[in-house]
Amino acid sequence: MKKLTVLVAALFALAAPITSFAADHTGHGGGGHDMGHGGPQGDVAHEEVVDGVKATFKVMSMKEHMKAMNMEMPKGVKETHHIAVEFKDAKTGKALTEGDVKIKVQNPDKSDQSKDLMGMQGHFGADFDLSKKGKYGVMCKFQLKDGKTRSAKFWYTAK
Numbered sequence: 001m002k003k004l005t006v007l008v009a010a011l012f013a014l015a016a017p018i019t020s021f022a023a024d025h026t027g028h029g030g031g032g033h034d035m036g037h038g039g040p041q042g043d044v045a046h047e048e049v050v051d052g053v054k055a056t057f058k059v060m061s062m063k064e065h066m067k068a069m070n071m072e073m074p075k076g077v078k079e080t081h082h083i084a085v086e087f088k089d090a091k092t093g094k095a096l097t098e099g100d101v102k103i104k105v106q107n108p109d110k111s112d113q114s115k116d117l118m119g120m121q122g123h124f125g126a127d128f129d130l131s132k133k134g135k136y137g138v139m140c141k142f143q144l145k146d147g148k149t150r151s152a153k154f155w156y157t158a159k
């Protein structure tokens with residue numbers, strides 16, 4: 001009996017992220033998602049608590065990001081979007097600003113792009129080429145000061 005309980009628990013643990021992934025998927029495709037209401041720092045694309053850490057993802061155009069950082073748009077950039085993530089201790093709300101953060105983006109055509117994110121002004125960020133219309137799968141792996149490796153993922157639809 002005990003074995004069965006463990007198995008069921010394991011199944012649930014496996015199923016949970018997939019279910020929320022699928023829910024996001026339909027949620028974002030369902031229309032009525034108004035881009036550009038998120039202020040200068042962009043829209044919250046995804047928020048998730050992973051093992052005690054709250055991860056907030058924002059996807060913004062390079063223009064928006066440069067404006068928010070008070071910087072000029074550099075010439076010749078082929079990246080179109082900036083993906084930013086902020087981490088907070090889910091209990092205390094304290095910002096967690098040190099760690100290794102990687103993002104892999106699966107493009108609509110199933111090719112992918114991976115980047116290490118840089119720590120900048122309280123968030124981690126990197127620039128990606130999201131110029132094709134369609135659904136991008138964003139997978140983030142992060143290791144913060146406590147040494148645990150966590151991951152989060154979500155869908156982003158480029159219109």
Ligand SMILES: [Cu+2]
Pocket residue numbers: 065082084120123124125126
């Ligand atoms: Cu940034």
